[in-house]
Amino acid sequence: MRRAEILIDQQLAGILTETEDAYSFEYDKTYLKSKPQKAVSLTLPLQEEPIKSDYLFPFFDGLIPEGWLLELVQKNWKLNPRDRMGLLLATCRDCIGNISVRPL
Numbered sequence: 001m002r003r004a005e006i007l008i009d010q011q012l013a014g015i016l017t018e019t020e021d022a023y024s025f026e027y028d029k030t031y032l033k034s035k036p037q038k039a040v041s042l043t044l045p046l047q048e049e050p051i052k053s054d055y056l057f058p059f060f061d062g063l064i065p066e067g068w069l070l071e072l073v074q075k076n077w078k079l080n081p082r083d084r085m086g087l088l089l090a091t092c093r094d095c096i097g098n099i100s101v102r103p104l
Contacts, residue, residue, distance in 0.1 A: 002085055003104040008038055010100065016060060018085045025057060026050040040099065056084045063092045063099065 002018045006025070011034075014027040025044055031037065032046060039046050041059035051057075064087045065073060073079060079086055092101035 002089065004085075004089055005102040005104055006040055007100040007102065008040065009098045013038075013040055015104070016057075016101070018056075021054075023053045023056055023085075024050045056088070060088055060092075060101075063095050063101070064088055065091055 001020075004016045005012055006014050006016055011031065012028050013031050014025055017024045017026075025040070027046060027048070029048070032048060037046055041057075043059055044051055044057065061084055064070065064084065070081070070087075073087070073091055074081055077090055079090060081087070088101055089103045092099075094100060
């Protein structure tokens, strides 16, 4: 099992978890009580219950670099291009925009 903190504007928004057969994203309870709140994505609405998926959520998959940058990352860090969670954890600590991913 691998997990990551998902931050919005450097504030913990929730936890992304990968298990052997699924993914889940759960908003942090403190974050849900704070004002103003922002959803991580329109496809990940603010809610207390975990959101589950059989594959990495498209929003998080979209944060992973593409093209020559992805090739460079795979080559230098010896990452499997099919390991989407591994790529997310390795490359998205400081994304463009207000989202950050920190491995747990």
